Amino acid sequence: xxxxxxxxxxHSHNIRYLEESRKHTGNGMVFTADDASYISPPENFKRTWVxxxxxxxxxxxxxxxxxxxxxxxxxxFIFTYxxxxxxxxxxxxxHFFAIYLFGLMAxxxxxxxxxxxxxxxxxxxxxxxxxxxYYLAESITPSLLIFLSYGYLKYQTTQTSRWLLFQSILxxxxxxxxxxxxxFLLPFFYFLWTYIREKHHKKWTVFLCxxxxxxxxxxxxxxxxxxxxxxxxxxxxxxxxxxxxxxxPVHGSFGELFKIWEHNGQKFHGLMTILWIxxxxxxxxxxxxxxxxxxIHNKAFQYYEAEKFNQLFAEYITVNREIRRLDNxxxxxxxxxxxxxxxxxxxxxxxxxxxxxxxxxxxxxxxINSIKFMFSKSQLNLHIFQExxxxxxxxxxxxxxxxxxxxxxxALSLSQAFNxxxxxxxxxxxxxxxxxxxxxxxxxxxxxxxxxxxxxVLLLMAVDRLKQIFNL
Numbered sequence: 001x002x003x004x005x006x007x008x009x010x011h012s013h014n015i016r017y018l019e020e021s022r023k024h025t026g027n028g029m030v031f032t033a034d035d036a037s038y039i040s041p042p043e044n045f046k047r048t049w050v051x052x053x054x055x056x057x058x059x060x061x062x063x064x065x066x067x068x069x070x071x072x073x074x075x076x077f078i079f080t081y082x083x084x085x086x087x088x089x090x091x092x093x094x095h096f097f098a099i100y101l102f103g104l105m106a107x108x109x110x111x112x113x114x115x116x117x118x119x120x121x122x123x124x125x126x127x128x129x130x131x132x133x134y135y136l137a138e139s140i141t142p143s144l145l146i147f148l149s150y151g152y153l154k155y156q157t158t159q160t161s162r163w164l165l166f167q168s169i170l171x172x173x174x175x176x177x178x179x180x181x182x183x184f185l186l187p188f189f190y191f192l193w194t195y196i197r198e199k200h201h202k203k204w205t206v207f208l209c210x211x212x213x214x215x216x217x218x219x220x221x222x223x224x225x226x227x228x229x230x231x232x233x234x235x236x237x238x239x240x241x242x243x244x245x246x247x248x249p250v251h252g253s254f255g256e257l258f259k260i261w262e263h264n265g266q267k268f269h270g271l272m273t274i275l276w277i278x279x280x281x282x283x284x285x286x287x288x289x290x291x292x293x294x295x296i297h298n299k300a301f302q303y304y305e306a307e308k309f310n311q312l313f314a315e316y317i318t319v320n321r322e323i324r325r326l327d328n329x330x331x332x333x334x335x336x337x338x339x340x341x342x343x344x345x346x347x348x349x350x351x352x353x354x355x356x357x358x359x360x361x362x363x364x365x366x367x368i369n370s371i372k373f374m375f376s377k378s379q380l381n382l383h384i385f386q387e388x389x390x391x392x393x394x395x396x397x398x399x400x401x402x403x404x405x406x407x408x409x410x411a412l413s414l415s416q417a418f419n420x421x422x423x424x425x426x427x428x429x430x431x432x433x434x435x436x437x438x439x440x441x442x443x444x445x446x447x448x449x450x451x452x453x454x455x456x457v458l459l460l461m462a463v464d465r466l467k468q469i470f471n472l
Contacts, residue, residue: 003123027085057243098143127379141453168213261297263370279320409462
């Protein structure tokens with residue numbers, strides 16, 4: 001209870017600071033660029049009984065997994081003017097139970113005295129719960145992974161079907177919240193496999209129930225997405241030729257190009273947003289090429305001249321002007337606009353060439369930079385830490401404490417991959433390795449919040465590893 005109250009105090013202070021600064025807030029929540037795609041579907045569902053956001057195109061129906069919207073849906077019907085920021089209370093409630101279950105796991109693994117200390121760290125430091133007052137998946141995914149880990153550890157000790165069913169429910173919720181975290185279902189698959197191998201009564205009935213609870217709703221969501229898009233859309237269906245926003249396949253092609261040298265999502269998306277805004281102007285004259293050239297790696301100019309890069313982006317602006325023109329005429333976008341396909345082919349071809357020419361940058365330097373970027377972040381994302389108190393001695397001490405804890409706990413928790421006795425920690429460590437590999441070597445362009453769902457569980461794994469090493 002004290003931990004939840006402390007989190008509420010910290011987040012409320014952050015909201016008050018934002019309100020005084022007149023930015024990024026409303027309904028007691030912190031606003032981000034992603035909010036509309038999360039909260040407009042339940043609002044539109046209330047009015048039209050159609051689940052979609054406020055843009056046009058296929059992605060408006062399927063862009064975000066539905067769980068955050070489903071949390072807000074009942075409040076949308078209860079309150080006349082939207083959800084009134086009630087999601088933060090749901091997130092706080094989940095955080096309360098997460099602290100409680102975290103403590104139970106810590107007591108079972110570490111003993112009461114050590115458990116109280118570790119639980120105190122988790123409840124005290126905002127680096128573990130910095131998104132509770134956001135309309136983002138990270139407001140609840142850290143709690144969900146704690147719940148799931150608790151179910152894993154309980155089944156490991158009791159091996160009763162009720163804990164498999166408990167895991168199944170949480171798996172279903174997690175997949176509808178952030179399906180990319182499905183890599184942490186490895187213990188669930190292992191326990192389900194060991195359960196059906198044993199001679200349990202009605203084991204196939206239990207297996208079928210677990211399978212349906214875990215994957216039934218997610219499967220239905222995927223079927224809906226495929227039906228709307230008329231093709232497999234993957235786990236992040238942000239790009240489509242029917243979209244009336246900048247998020248069309250050619251944008252994705254530029255993203256693949258930038259992955260060769262770029263690791264900072266704000267730089268890439270910032271540039272593409274500037275170009276999208278530029279396309280709103282009817283002026284077909286020259287644009288500021290310096291902004292583009294600053295975002296291109298110097299070595300890329302050795303294989304593709306700066307003028308050619310500028311021409312690519314000039315074509316991109318022209319294509320976006322055509323998208324806007326058709327949208328203003330309320331014409332349905334059913335395919336690629338004039339010149340869009342040729343531009344996409346050019347960018348894809350350039351990407352293949354530069355991947356070969358800049359192979360060291362693509363396969364080694366950029367992933368290493370992505371790792372350095374992610375682990376240089378203290379996860380103290382709240383504006384009071386980034387702006388109001390930045391530079392204060394106490395703030396800087398807290399920043400380095402959080403950084404140090406993150407470094408140590410990631411290193412120690414990954415070593416649980418060699419702990420073959422505790423299957424939960426072994427598979428969770430393997431899942432963490434695969435997840436980090438995906439972030440750094442495949443996705444590359446990341447945001448710091450992608451790490452935060454793992455941190456509470458990694459803290460517990462790290463302290464458990466210290467106990468094993470020093471026989472505490």
